[in-house]
Structure formats: C-alpha cells, structure tokens
Amino acid sequence: CHPTPGERSPAARAATVTNGKPTVSKARPVPAADFPPRSRGPLCARVYAPPWPTCFVRAPATAPSSGRGGDRPSKSGSWGGRRSPVTALRPDPPPQLPGAQKPAPRPLRGSEPAPRRAEARRRLTERCPGGMCALLQTPLPGLGAALIVGVKKGGTRALLEFLRLHPDVRALGSEPHFFDRCYERGLAWYRNLMPRTLDGQITMEKTPSYFVTQEAPRRIHGMSPDTKLMVVVRNPVTRAISDYAQTLSKTPGLPSFRALAFRQGLGPVDTAWSAVRIGLYAQHLDNWLRYFPLSRFLFVSGERLVSDPAGEVGRVQDFLGLKRVVTDKHFYFNATKGFPCLKKAQGSRSPRCLGRSKGRPHPHVPEAVVQRLRDFYRPFNRKFYQMTGQDFGWD
Numbered sequence: 129c130h131p132t133p134g135e136r137s138p139a140a141r142a143a144t145v146t147n148g149k150p151t152v153s154k155a156r157p158v159p160a161a162d163f164p165p166r167s168r169g170p171l172c173a174r175v176y177a178p179p180w181p182t183c184f185v186r187a188p189a190t191a192p193s194s195g196r197g198g199d200r201p202s203k204s205g206s207w208g209g210r211r212s213p214v215t216a217l218r219p220d221p222p223p224q225l226p227g228a229q230k231p232a233p234r235p236l237r238g239s240e241p242a243p244r245r246a247e248a249r250r251r252l253t254e255r256c257p258g259g260m261c262a263l264l265q266t267p268l269p270g271l272g273a274a275l276i277v278g279v280k281k282g283g284t285r286a287l288l289e290f291l292r293l294h295p296d297v298r299a300l301g302s303e304p305h306f307f308d309r310c311y312e313r314g315l316a317w318y319r320n321l322m323p324r325t326l327d328g329q330i331t332m333e334k335t336p337s338y339f340v341t342q343e344a345p346r347r348i349h350g351m352s353p354d355t356k357l358m359v360v361v362r363n364p365v366t367r368a369i370s371d372y373a374q375t376l377s378k379t380p381g382l383p384s385f386r387a388l389a390f391r392q393g394l395g396p397v398d399t400a401w402s403a404v405r406i407g408l409y410a411q412h413l414d415n416w417l418r419y420f421p422l423s424r425f426l427f428v429s430g431e432r433l434v435s436d437p438a439g440e441v442g443r444v445q446d447f448l449g450l451k452r453v454v455t456d457k458h459f460y461f462n463a464t465k466g467f468p469c470l471k472k473a474q475g476s477r478s479p480r481c482l483g484r485s486k487g488r489p490h491p492h493v494p495e496a497v498v499q500r501l502r503d504f505y506r507p508f509n510r511k512f513y514q515m516t517g518q519d520f521g522w523d
Contacts, residue, residue: 271322272352273330274448278339279406281370282360283430286482288334289470290441293454298323300333307348308341315351330448336360340405340412349419356448357420362430363522364407364509365501371403373490386497394496397504404501410511417515427516437468 276284291297304310306318322331338344339359348355362370372385382388391398399405406412416425426447432440438456445452462469462481469481506523513519 271319271331272348272355274332274356274358275338275348276332276334276336276358276360277344277348278336278359278412279361279367279409280336280340281367281374282336282362283428283433284334284336284360286433286437286467287358287360287428287441287444288332289482290437290454290458291332291444293458293470294445294450295453296329296450297448298325298329298331300331303335304333305335305337307344308335308337311343311347330450339416340402342415345416345419353420355420355424356426357416357424358426358428358444358447360428360430360433361409361512361520363520364409364505365498365522367407367430368403368501369490369493371406373488375403376491377488385491385493389497389501394500397501407505408508410508410515413512413515422516425516427518429520431520434467 276288278284288299292299300322304318304321306313306321310317322333325331338348348357368389369385372382372388376382386394388401389398389404390396397404399408426444428440428444437459438454441454442452445454458471459468460471460479461467465481467482469479471479502523509520509522
C-alpha cells in the first residue's frame with residue numbers, strides 16, 4: 129500500500145544506491161501512476177513516525193524489466209522485477225542455512241496457552257516502575273460509588289444539578305451511556321470521562337436509560353457491587369406524556385399520543401412503545417434485584433423533587449453518607465416554569481434555572497386516554513410500592 133496521491137512519504141523519494149548504500153533524494157509529491165494497481169485504495173496499514181508516514185508495501189509480482197532506469201514503475205504499474213523504493217531501503221532477511229528448520233509462526237494474540245499469557249503479564253508488570261501497571265488497572269477513587277440510573281423524564285437532570293452544589297460531589301455533566309451503548313469501549317474509556325476526585329469525594333454520573341437496559345445491572349455489578357443506585361420515579365402516566373412532549377418537540381409530524389399509546393383506537397395499551405414501557409417500574413426493578421439488594425437503592429420521588437427539593441435532596445445526601453450541605457436556602461420556586469431553580473448555581477454568582485427543555489408545557493391529552501392509562505398502570509404501581517416499601521401516591 130502507498131500514501132494517497134499528493135502526499136509526501138519515503139515512497140515518494142527516489143532511491144538510488146551509492147557505494148552499496150541506499151540514498152534518498154528530496155521528497156516530491158507522489159502521482160497516482162507511481163503506485164502498483166493492487167496497492168491503491170484504502171487498504172493501507174500505516175505506521176506514523178515523524179517526520180514521514182511509512183507504509184507497508186506488498187512486493188509486486190516479478191515482471192520483465194521495462195528497461196527504464198530510476199525509481200518509476202512501468203505504465204502498467206509493475207516495477208519490472210525490481211524492488212520498490214520503500215522495499216529497497218529495507219535490509220534483506222538473514223540467509224537460511226541449508227537444512228535449518230524454519231521458525232514456527234507466531235500465534236495470534238489471545239491464542240497463546242494460559243502459562244504464556246501469565247508470563248507475559250508478569251514481564252509487563254516488572255517493566256512498570258512503582259506498580260504503575262496495577263494503578264492503571266484499578267478504578268479511580270470514588271469511581272462507581274453512586275449512579276443515577278433512571279428514569280427518563282423523571283427528574284434526573286434536576287437531581288444531578290442539585291447534588292453538584294455539594295462540595296463532596298463530582299459529577300459528569302453529560303450522559304456517558306457507558307453501561308448501555310458504549311460498554312465495548314472498556315472501563316479505561318469510562319474512567320477517563322469521569323472528573324478527578326479527592327479523598328472523601330464521590331464521583332457520579334447519570335444515564336436514565338440504564339434502568340430499562342437489560343444488561344446494565346450485570347455490567348454495573350461487575351464494576352462495583354457496592355455501587356449506590358438512585359432512581360428518580362414519577363407518575364408513569366405523567367411521565368409518558370412528558371416523554372411524548374419531548375419527542376414531539378424534535379419531531380413535529382409525530383402521530384397523536386392516543387395513536388401511539390393504544391392499538392386500534394382505545395384498544396390494548398401498546399407496551400412496545402418506549403414511553404409506555406418505561407413506566408413499568410416493577411418489571412425493570414425485578415431485573416436489578418437479581419444483582420443488587422434493595423438496600424443499595426434510593427427511590428427519589430419526582431413529584432417531591434418539585435414540591436420540596438430541599439427535603440428530597442436531604443434524603444439523597446443521607447443515602448450517600450454526605451453532610452447535609454444543600455438545604456432550602458439554595459432553592460426558590462419559579463412560578464413561570466413551575467419548577468424549583470437554584471439561587472446560586474455552581475461556579476456562578478447569579479441564580480440559574482434548568483434548561484428551556486425542563487418544565488415545557490405538555491400537549492393536551494383527552495381525559496379518557498389518561499384514565500385508561502391510569503387503570504393500566506395501577507397493578508404495576510401497587511407491586512412497585514410493595515417492592516420498594518414506599519407509597520408514591522400515584523393512584
């Protein structure tokens with residue numbers, strides 16, 4: 129393979145031999161005609177080393193010499209049996225002695241026997257000064273101590289912003305989606321996203337879709353079985369309408385709420401629609417309780433987070449083992465948005481409310497549709513009350 133046409137590289141330099149040693153002339157742009165036909169295209173494996181990239185070149189098939197000198201191939205793209213400029217600069221392999229046995233091919237990575245892999249790890253550890261390898265393989269202090277795992281449109285953003293007022297909480301502002309969408313990137317990638325913490329501080333992130341992801345509890349348990357999990361729940365009917373309002377703001381041509389929530393008019397509720405399925409809290413919690421005991425959970429009321437933010441955040445601080453620093457003096461109620469705002473936001477001297485997408489007005493939904501959804505969710509809500517030991521008063 130070669131650089132793309134127009135680049136400069138060792139392959140673009142003219143190779144000559146002086147007194148048995150290769151010399152390289154000044155670099156020049158490489159026209160496409162200089163490349164063997166099978167070498168063109170994106171199938172290149174490059175190793176970039178300053179100041180020029182080096183390409184691994186497949187030696188062309190031997191062909192009669194074109195009789196031309198210099199470093200250019202023939203018009204057909206063949207190098208006329210000669211070595212290409214790049215391969216001409218490489219040292220020849222050592223000669224094979226008669227009767228000598230060829231070395232065995234090197235096995236693929238991961239296919240070596242277990243003792244060889246263990247020996248390789250031991251040698252790697254010995255090369256790391258001061259136990260640096262072990263440091264790189266362990267989580268950062270506070271990583272995985274607490275997660276806000278759900279639910280969407282329940283109030284997770286408000287809870288995260290309220291907790292960021294606490295000096296012992298270090299939280300990632302965006303949603304990393306590591307345990308549901310980006311798990312293949314590895315723990316090192318996730319660890320590098322997190323803000324650095326000091327002793328006594330807690331690293332935290334929130335991704336509401338974790339609560340409804342089948343694989344998330346197993347993956348989080350694999351990282352840390354002692355993780356404290358916070359779930360912000362809200363009346364599933366109101367939550368579904370809020371979810372629909374958010375989607376409608378991004379997709380104006382969306383069908384009506386009634387058409388999406390029910391099959392055939394006011395027929396059976398369509399649980400395949402995510403706005404309805406997320407509200408089946410008891411079913412999702414069943415999956416989590418296979419990996420974590422109930423004592424590792426705190427269920428935050430999305431309604432009380434609006435009506436009494438200081439009281440609900442106080443419960444969260446107690447659950448996390450933090451001193452109650454965030455109190456009612458940090459909040460005021462914004463009557464226009466119908467939502468509590470922060471009197472003094474983190475890193476700011478002026479009051480701040482959440483984004484414009486928070487507290488947006490809901491579209492009108494017929495009362496008959498709302499009542500049908502209440503009847504549908506009632507048995508699931510009662511089971512959720514029994515599982516958590518809390519009555520959220522949705523019925």
